[in-house]
Amino acid sequence: MKLIYEKSVEGRKGVRIPVRDVKHYPFLPVDLLRKKPADLPSVSEFNTVRHFSALEKKNFSIDSNFYPLGSCTMKYNPKVLESAANLPGFRNLHPFLSYSARGLEAAQGALEILYNMEKALASLTGMDEISFQPMAGAHGEFAGIKIAAAYHAVRGEHRKIVLVPDTSHGTNPASSAMAGFDVVTIPSDKNGEMDMGEYRKKLNGSVAAVMMTCPNTLGIFNRNIKEVCGLARKAGALTYCDGANMNAVLGKMRPGDAGFDIMHLNMHKTFATPHGGGGPGAGPVCVKKYLSDFLPGEAVRKDDDGRFVIVKRPRSVGRLAPFFGNFGVLVKAYAYILLMGGDGLTDACEKAVLNANYIKAALEKFYELPYKRRCMHECVFSASAQAKKGVRALDIAKFLIDRGFHPPTIYFPLIVKEALMIEPTETESIETMDEFIKIMKEAASLAEEDPEAFKKMPVNSCVGRMDETAAARKLDIKYSK
Amino acid sequence: MKLIYEKSVEGRKGVRIPVRDVKHYPFLPVDLLRKKPADLPSVSEFNTVRHFSALEKKNFSIDSNFYPLGSCTMKYNPKVLESAANLPGFRNLHPFLSYSARGLEAAQGALEILYNMEKALASLTGMDEISFQPMAGAHGEFAGIKIAAAYHAVRGEHRKIVLVPDTSHGTNPASSAMAGFDVVTIPSDKNGEMDMGEYRKKLNGSVAAVMMTCPNTLGIFNRNIKEVCGLARKAGALTYCDGANMNAVLGKMRPGDAGFDIMHLNMHKTFATPHGGGGPGAGPVCVKKYLSDFLPGEAVRKDDDGRFVIVKRPRSVGRLAPFFGNFGVLVKAYAYILLMGGDGLTDACEKAVLNANYIKAALEKFYELPYKRRCMHECVFSASAQAKKGVRALDIAKFLIDRGFHPPTIYFPLIVKEALMIEPTETESIETMDEFIKIMKEAASLAEEDPEAFKKMPVNSCVGRMDETAAARKLDIKYSK
Amino acid sequence: MSYCPHTDKEIEKMLRVIGADSVPDLFSDIPDDLRAGELALENGKSEFEVMGKLEKLSANCSAGRISFTGGGFYDHFIPSAVDALSQMSGFLTSYTPYQSECSQGTLQALYEYQTAICRLTGLDGANASVYDGGTALAEGIMMAARKTMRKKIVIDACVNPLYRDIVKTYFSGQGFEILEIAPDGCAVDREKFIKAIDDNTAAVVIQNPNFFGTVDDYSDITAAAHSAGAQAVGSFYPVAMALLKTPAETGFDIATGEGQSLGMPLSFGGPYLGYVAATSACLRNLPGRIVGATCDSEGRRGFVLTLQAREQHIRRERASSNICSNQNLCAIRALIYLSLAGKKGFREVAELSRDKSEYAKELIGKIPSIKIKNTAPTFNEFVFETDLPADTVLEAMSKSGIDAGIALGGFYKGFEKSVLISFTEKSRKEDIDFFARELENFLTERK
Amino acid sequence: MSYCPHTDKEIEKMLRVIGADSVPDLFSDIPDDLRAGELALENGKSEFEVMGKLEKLSANCSAGRISFTGGGFYDHFIPSAVDALSQMSGFLTSYTPYQSECSQGTLQALYEYQTAICRLTGLDGANASVYDGGTALAEGIMMAARKTMRKKIVIDACVNPLYRDIVKTYFSGQGFEILEIAPDGCAVDREKFIKAIDDNTAAVVIQNPNFFGTVDDYSDITAAAHSAGAQAVGSFYPVAMALLKTPAETGFDIATGEGQSLGMPLSFGGPYLGYVAATSACLRNLPGRIVGATCDSEGRRGFVLTLQAREQHIRRERASSNICSNQNLCAIRALIYLSLAGKKGFREVAELSRDKSEYAKELIGKIPSIKIKNTAPTFNEFVFETDLPADTVLEAMSKSGIDAGIALGGFYKGFEKSVLISFTEKSRKEDIDFFARELENFLTERK
Ligand SMILES: Cc1ncc(COP(=O)(O)O)c(C=O)c1O
Numbered sequence A, B: 001m002k003l004i005y006e007k008s009v010e011g012r013k014g015v016r017i018p019v020r021d022v023k024h025y026p027f028l029p030v031d032l033l034r035k036k037p038a039d040l041p042s043v044s045e046f047n048t049v050r051h052f053s054a055l056e057k058k059n060f061s062i063d064s065n066f067y068p069l070g071s072c073t074m075k076y077n078p079k080v081l082e083s084a085a086n087l088p089g090f091r092n093l094h095p096f097l098s099y100s101a102r103g104l105e106a107a108q109g110a111l112e113i114l115y116n117m118e119k120a121l122a123s124l125t126g127m128d129e130i131s132f133q134p135m136a137g138a139h140g141e142f143a144g145i146k147i148a149a150a151y152h153a154v155r156g157e158h159r160k161i162v163l164v165p166d167t168s169h170g171t172n173p174a175s176s177a178m179a180g181f182d183v184v185t186i187p188s189d190k191n192g193e194m195d196m197g198e199y200r201k202k203l204n205g206s207v208a209a210v211m212m213t214c215p216n217t218l219g220i221f222n223r224n225i226k227e228v229c230g231l232a233r234k235a236g237a238l239t240y241c242d243g244a245n246m247n248a249v250l251g252k253m254r255p256g257d258a259g260f261d262i263m264h265l266n267m268h269k270t271f272a273t274p275h276g277g278g279g280p281g282a283g284p285v286c287v288k289k290y291l292s293d294f295l296p297g298e299a300v301r302k303d304d305d306g307r308f309v310i311v312k313r314p315r316s317v318g319r320l321a322p323f324f325g326n327f328g329v330l331v332k333a334y335a336y337i338l339l340m341g342g343d344g345l346t347d348a349c350e351k352a353v354l355n356a357n358y359i360k361a362a363l364e365k366f367y368e369l370p371y372k373r374r375c376m377h378e379c380v381f382s383a384s385a386q387a388k389k390g391v392r393a394l395d396i397a398k399f400l401i402d403r404g405f406h407p408p409t410i411y412f413p414l415i416v417k418e419a420l421m422i423e424p425t426e427t428e429s430i431e432t433m434d435e436f437i438k439i440m441k442e443a444a445s446l447a448e449e450d451p452e453a454f455k456k457m458p459v460n461s462c463v464g465r466m467d468e469t470a471a472a473r474k475l476d477i478k479y480s481k
Numbered sequence C, D: 001m002s003y004c005p006h007t008d009k010e011i012e013k014m015l016r017v018i019g020a021d022s023v024p025d026l027f028s029d030i031p032d033d034l035r036a037g038e039l040a041l042e043n044g045k046s047e048f049e050v051m052g053k054l055e056k057l058s059a060n061c062s063a064g065r066i067s068f069t070g071g072g073f074y075d076h077f078i079p080s081a082v083d084a085l086s087q088m089s090g091f092l093t094s095y096t097p098y099q100s101e102c103s104q105g106t107l108q109a110l111y112e113y114q115t116a117i118c119r120l121t122g123l124d125g126a127n128a129s130v131y132d133g134g135t136a137l138a139e140g141i142m143m144a145a146r147k148t149m150r151k152k153i154v155i156d157a158c159v160n161p162l163y164r165d166i167v168k169t170y171f172s173g174q175g176f177e178i179l180e181i182a183p184d185g186c187a188v189d190r191e192k193f194i195k196a197i198d199d200n201t202a203a204v205v206i207q208n209p210n211f212f213g214t215v216d217d218y219s220d221i222t223a224a225a226h227s228a229g230a231q232a233v234g235s236f237y238p239v240a241m242a243l244l245k246t247p248a249e250t251g252f253d254i255a256t257g258e259g260q261s262l263g264m265p266l267s268f269g270g271p272y273l274g275y276v277a278a279t280s281a282c283l284r285n286l287p288g289r290i291v292g293a294t295c296d297s298e299g300r301r302g303f304v305l306t307l308q309a310r311e312q313h314i315r316r317e318r319a320s321s322n323i324c325s326n327q328n329l330c331a332i333r334a335l336i337y338l339s340l341a342g343k344k345g346f347r348e349v350a351e352l353s354r355d356k357s358e359y360a361k362e363l364i365g366k367i368p369s370i371k372i373k374n375t376a377p378t379f380n381e382f383v384f385e386t387d388l389p390a391d392t393v394l395e396a397m398s399k400s401g402i403d404a405g406i407a408l409g410g411f412y413k414g415f416e417k418s419v420l421i422s423f424t425e426k427s428r429k430e431d432i433d434f435f436a437r438e439l440e441n442f443l444t445e446r447k
């Protein structure tokens, strides 16, 4: 399909710009001006509509496809969430209004949402205070590690190590490193949990924080988390919970109760805000009371008259976003929380776990299951048996694309060879999962019978298998005509 | 693809209904109640979203396909029109408010739209007053013929005949018949215009009205319309202009000036309101001053204080809609008129005619052109040469579907054998038309080389060629499980 | 400005292919004396200006107050998914599904819609929509007239007065006799009505719940019609049908109605949705489009427009109706709405709407000077009478921010002090309480 | 309630397959002492109640008054098509395009977006977005720090103070020295700035137009940076770039900025769009996702995520950034916006915004007690000073229904009586006139 630039026709006009009701003022001095106009597309509004309508059809999406991408919680995004975020009072509110008394008046409704949501999330996580500045999970992690750094700094301690399990998501070590820490990895034991022996060995006075994902990326609930947290506390380290997988425990278990000091949530996973093909999300960072002064950005509080006010945090790690992060995403998450309520969120959690275990049980005989135990919201298979025949996880992914199913996450977590990480989420029906199971079984049979057949796949998509190596070698990241 | 009923699972719940804040009252007496609940689908909200997302993909549409369906004016529907109709003041306004003084206050903005639009449309058509009650073109025709009937009735004349040309749209004779008139058809002459000799012959004291389409459905501007109207007037008959093709003359020529007494407009064609897969449209009926008392429904007027009021029409033919017709569609049309302005509408008309003539010129050598002359907004070819090889207009239509182009209107107008009626509209670009032309040429070649190939088409759509005969014979118009 | 993509260069190229010198040249067929002069229209404006203007006009409509206005058009809740799904461009920007293979989305949806209407009414077939509930009723009666070849129509005056107007317009001047039977209180005058049926009668015409909100069982009337060889035609509020005896169970041959309540915003009167359903004996007599299931060349199920030989584009002056464009997108909205609400939820909507109305009736009924006029059961609306002209009462309520219903005096003699008030599942108890208080206060003060 | 489709029967069946007795059974791995107690959350509500509540909260935000508030976040016009297109479910409800063959829509759009950013900035490559303009600036400086392996950052205090805060947060506690150069009036203090650059300097950091609205040519500063072996990093307002010398033309190595103006609503601070572009020498050092063109097995062009070896999911602690989810949909919105506005229209937006600002500057400048603080040219905003504390002035204007800008005292010493005021193509002349009148009246009265 042509690029919008290839469709551009010199002289063609797009939307009409608002009428000019003031005179033309003299141009800026010529030495401040660009030499020639940016070569943006010259297309009609209708050209644009056709172009993006065509592009949109080339995507799989939750509304059209089962999307069991592990660790991504691709649940149904209720349509009403869009209506909520588009309410004019929210949509048109200028953020700088939060910087003046008169502006606060104008923003009361928005501040009330932040205030209420903090309460709701605190109750779900067992944490005490929350900053909404982080704009995605990784941003929340960075905030959390910064908080740990500040906490130790205030106490005059120089701790330079963050411990992460080998199952951790790549953002965990990356966020730690970006905050200036050295990352030490702890292996998993044969149950897919953190190896406590190794953990004890590596936990020492240089450790600033321990990051765990709960449940972890194998979909396994680490039964030792309380001990992990307790040991860390004794060693003077803080514990961080990567809450990306909260959908597995909502209403069942609260990281705060297990002893975690800090955590983040992924609103674009657990709280059903649409992922938009990669973002925007929101990754609020939550802490216990004793760390709340360090939170990034300002706090929203209620004053004695019931008005919402913005209060500076005395020892804040600083600002991570100009205002309150991805507010529009937060409104959607808030609407979701109100719609679901405590009962609905718990129900969602139960059904998410039920669905994952159902798929696990149904496919257990066809794919190797590296950890044979109950799973939480997702299950991780290995295609290593198939790989021996030459059919890799990637090939199975392409097979699924041809059948209209989005593939699972593949090759993650890293400790599972040829990983197929399947997270159905609670909003999928048994019919859809049965269809998926059927097709996964077909893939397994085909891998036995005709492994070569996979190499040509996908054939039903708008393009065939992409040459990713060539892409990196002969870098072409912008169109030059 | 499964029906929504086939996806239904007993006990599955849809959207949550608002909370009950009043007690349960005793049921209605049992003899008033239905025996069992209506067997509507039991599906989740997400099931519904998936179902309709899948269905939506099975349609061609203006946003995704060139749609040169003749006589339908499938132009781009600006996205802003939807925003306009959804403004809360319009969307949530109860129509019965127009029945009281206090209600009129609440409806001032809506009435202003109707008032202004009447003025705008009057200026475009050369007519004087307009009723917005008719909800589509055919409804407008019915209104117009009813007005003619009332006009003659008031004068004590018993005229029972309506004259229509053989090129007229089926709704013209059908509307006339539904209003109790006998329909007499006038043939076209060799230029594709009304045969004036035949017209003169058939025009007599029994003729209540003459209906013409301007330009006609051959895409030809009848150069004699003024004479047609003049002769009718002399004979005491009224003239009706079917304005479905107004896109061809907007700003260029006004039916009112040609002498027409009555006409309707198709807002869902000329004024860019989306057609919604078959409706809703709006078909306002416009008349000259001397017929305005007969218009259906009430008039909107401005009083001395500049307030908008609703005024009964003394000799109205009656009510054709409970209120002001498809108001939501009218808001879109009004927004379109404001966006386009007089200059834009005229420009649209010019480009519509330019585009049609371009396609005509480009395909003239490949398809028989029954009327070899300039066309207006559409051109009508005949596939009769191809039909001799066994490739009918319908086959060419299916060929186009396979190539992602919506077919032209086929087999209409009736006087052209194997008609292919092509209306590109003004919003199509030359690239798209060139692509269409190329494919139409391919069809012509293929018809020469391999006529049999057409019979299997389409093959790229979600279903193959449908058995329409079986559908009518073994009538299955509802799902029974 | 317009939405045309044409550049000057392209225009030149096209003119060359056409063999014309200029664009105005293309209009040479328009005689000089018919050339339009200057249009009395302003030039086009940008989206910003136009939306600015429309937002002002919208703000000048005080929609969204507490409202108990109904009269056949109800403020039921519309889930966001109805808009989101129906506005997808495949539904919104396609034309009539003449070419079935590239219109299966619309066609299957209509087949499902027809099924839903059949399941609601209990009847055997439904068409793909007509304009609205009023024209649906007129079309339904025309079906009966065609079938019976008779010229007399007996209609209960408890049918929505606006619909009766529409029926009169459709049938005027064609030798039909339309006999309106005045109500007995807020209900049909059974005796008079049945007496009026004779062997010239093409159709008896009934509405349930009627315009006053009264619910009834019309089996006796449809039986009387049938024994006189007439057809029974009715107009039915779909939400009430979730609970009430179906038109089929009550003996109606043809059921019609307004589908606005199934996901259409009030929108000052339209676009709404007329539905028409009928017994199997009448199906080939239905107006407008009908979708049927069939198979493709490989035996796969698919859908097409069927029985097109009834329609104007084939049969012209002998068509069963002149209708061409219908309210397709509204039918799809209704189907989406019914799918979202579902078998269970749709009943809940009906039950809640009725119970809110019962609650209000109880509350208002306690106000000393007020009389509830309906003596028979009601669904979600009823009529109350005070000692004052209805407009005085409504005016006062309006000052309290409440649209308290419809004054009936303009439609019915003897109802000058009567107000038709209605409720849906959206009517909040606190708003009903507030209204009852305001009403009582006002009436007491005026004493 | 939840959005789960499960019926009791299905749950039973699934449990049987799993071999579990009950759903709670599945949670047996959670130790008893970690079981959550009762949640302090209300039960779920229906869409009707929730939207009712949110509508009230929305109404409690007085957005939509006359506003001249900017400061890096501007109320430009957003054509309806931006919403309509970006909210199509293929864009809205898909995940990151890891599986390229079923994500070509997102991938091609991102490639086109990257191209647009390159064409605006004049630079060689851009990534697929980061969170916002502030984090983009921090990421840009980190690129420079990695490249130069130096630890000193010289930043103009005319850079948005909120962005400087973000930069400080990112770099704190890691041995970096961040040197802020106080402004000279409303412009960079050239001399001091250039003097501060030395061979420890990783990056010089500039914003154009700066936070005061002042437009400048920073070629001398970037040249000084380069001769010291430092990189030049800037933050650029995309609408201004339609007119101004490009970052490339001015010698910047890395251009970053806030894309909110390209079709994102203000939305109380987000979601917005951070862009990062760089010269070819820096491309493999970019943070986050990048889309590249390549071919499929049959040689057809297609798009993939490329250079993934830079990213956290491959390189973990050695990744060029920790970013994973970005602001993808906002990038697509920006591309749609730029396509709709087009080459010509986008310049018009810039010209109009500036001319409205010039008009206001002229008008306000005439008020006796007012001083325009910018001495150099400005783009669409400027600083004015009165004899009163800025908050007093803003408070008064607010009473007239005008949000008249940002009080600068909280951000800059010596600016306690200064207001930053901004304009876009949407600022109506009549509103500017009204504001100027109100302002003059107020200042006169207070005399
Ligand atoms: C376990 C885990 N942690 C962290 C992240 C990062 O979240 P984000 O993409 O919102 O930055 C993810 C996202 O996939 C994740 O799955």
Ligand SMILES: Cc1ncc(COP(=O)(O)O)c(C=O)c1O
Binding pocket: B071, B072, B136, B137, B138, B139, B169, B171, B213, B217, B242, B244, B245, B266, B281, B283, C323, C324, C325
């Ligand atoms: C020439 C002409 N007249 C009348 C009509 C009927 O209009 P509607 O479908 O709005 O009833 C049409 C519609 O196709 C038409 O093309």
